[in-house]
Amino acid sequence: MQHTSVNVQELDIKNYMETAVGDILMPVLDSLDACKCPNCIMDILAIALNSLPSKYVVTKRGELYTKISNLQNQFDVDITAAIAKASVIVSRNPRHDR
Numbered sequence: 001m002q003h004t005s006v007n008v009q010e011l012d013i014k015n016y017m018e019t020a021v022g023d024i025l026m027p028v029l030d031s032l033d034a035c036k037c038p039n040c041i042m043d044i045l046a047i048a049l050n051s052l053p054s055k056y057v058v059t060k061r062g063e064l065y066t067k068i069s070n071l072q073n074q075f076d077v078d079i080t081a082a083i084a085k086a087s088v089i090v091s092r093n094p095r096h097d098r
């Protein structure tokens with residue numbers, strides 16, 4: 001039996017926020033002098049993403065960047081603030097001894 005050829009595989013649905021937070025996470029953490037071990041980075045990422053609204057975008061594979069870069073400026077301030085807040089939370093209670 002042959003599958004109908006619906007080309008959904010060429011389309012992706014992505015939470016734009018995941019990309020956007022990932023993009024500016026390190027520069028923001030640098031400016032905050034936060035711990036940048038993998039544990040803290042992942043905790044900060046999770047907390048920041050939980051505090052931000054999801055922004056799902058449909059993209060063709062490979063075209064993600066050009067399409068969503070237009071959204072970037074719009075959310076940069078919110079994302080920076082969310083990362084800063086998350087880093088404070090994590091630095092108060094890191095998964096490791098200081």
Ligand SMILES: [Zn+2]
Pocket residue numbers: 035036037038039040041094096
């Ligand atoms: Zn750490």
